[in-house]
Amino acid sequence: MKIHQISGYIQQIYLAEYPDKLLLLDGASRADVGTILRYIRDD
Template identity: 55%
Template sequence: MSLCEIVRLEGYIQSSYLAVYPDKIMLLDGCCRADVPMVLDYIKTTLKRPVTDLKVVVVTHMHPDHAGGAHKFREETGCLIVSADKKKQWYSGIGGRTMHFVDIHLGYYVARRQGRPLKNLYYSASL
């Protein structure tokens, strides 16, 4: 099926992109957790499509603005999450858990620098 359009959505601390096809939608990166309601509302209200048309969420890496909403999207839509084939989790071990904590707080730092209100950015350290 041919692609209809790429839609750019302004997220909490980043832009997100939807690849919109006639019969399905793909999210190109998993957004922040705080962006999930906005993306789903865009699908329902603007595209006038069921949220279950979101079939795939691509996660390029595990930072909060790229993977933070992935699990929530899967919960809400039943979509497939696609990511790199890694032998171990991105945030594995004590160092990885520390980096997860730091990455979440860097997300808050970016939000504060952009003058955004405080929103929940917590997300699972494993995909």
């Protein structure tokens, strides 16, 4: 498992990466949805 830290609109967002899935540990805010999707798609 690897933990990713993403800078969000208000606070840090934590995303756990497993070999076959992702787990969003902090639901973030509505303004962060695009940021999270871009991170998953582009990184």
